[in-house]
Amino acid sequence: MIVKFPVASLRRALLALALGACASVASAASTFHVELDTSSFAATGWIDLQFNPGDPSSPLAQVSLTGFSGFGDPATAQLTGNAGGSLATGYTFVNNGAGGANGLFHAVDFGGKIGFDVTFSGAADPGASHASVFAVALYNQAQDALLGTDDPSGSLVLLNWTPAGTVVPTMLNNTIGTSVNAVSAVxxxxxxxxxxxxxxxxxxxxxxxxxxx
Known part of the structure; x- marks a missing residue:
């Protein structure tokens, strides 16, 4: 059984603070391709993906993850909160999980590009005062240190789902190549x-x- 170190719990608390700090241009696109360049790291590590509400009153929404590259053994997947699926069929997180923590902790192969598509969906509620955030982070193999970032939240990138039903990508300070690109709907x-x-x-x-x- 894999046990995550306390640093992961600390990151969840810091993410709650980061929800109010997202400042960028909102995008009407609902699907984004996220890519992380791990060529500066060796061997294997872990990716931590979370979709959490800023407050219990945040509008109900979900993210779907597909198109994975660079992910390791599917048996290493650890799901928390209201999250389900598999590497083969895709994962879905809904932002109403108990305790507000919904996510995936998964082994990844370092030394190249790690990527996936994330699709947001949900009803807009412009009257709501809190958003939800999708966050991406990397851990070393021992799971006791965050990699590639000096941001207090420990994240490399945040995608903020706003009450208006738009997405605000926010690139945080990081030391690796990170890209987030909107995917045109077919x-x-x-x-x-x-x-x-x-x-x-x-x-x-x-x-x-x-x-x-």
Missing amino acids: PEAQTWLMLGAGLALVGGVARRRKLAA
Whole structure:
């Protein structure tokens, strides 16, 4: 059984303080690709992913994680709070877990790029006063030290889900290459069919008008 060191509990407390400090431009995009460059680290370590409400009154929301790269043995996954899924099917966190801590602690392979996609969903509630935050951190193999950051929260990046239903990515001070990029939504097949039918209808009307003239 894997036991995390107290430093992880301290990080959860500091994340609560970081919720109110996110300052960036909100994005309407709901899916982001997060990538961490661990080429300066050797062997293996751990990634800590959390999605926590700033307050019990925070609007209900969830994140879905897919498209993993650089993650280690699936058997090492440790889920807390209202989190579920697997590396093969993807993970889902809902921000109403008991105690407000919802997350995944998973082994990763250092020496290259670690990446995943995170998709946010939930109902907007502009009247709410607290947001929820998705946070990313790395630990060494012994799980007793955070890596790549000197931010008090221990995180490398925060993605803040606001009551308005937008996402605010915040890059924190870190010593590794970290990127967060919005992922363009790909229209579903039904959307393409509707678009094609609409264009065909417009074309038909134009032809009839031309013949009538």
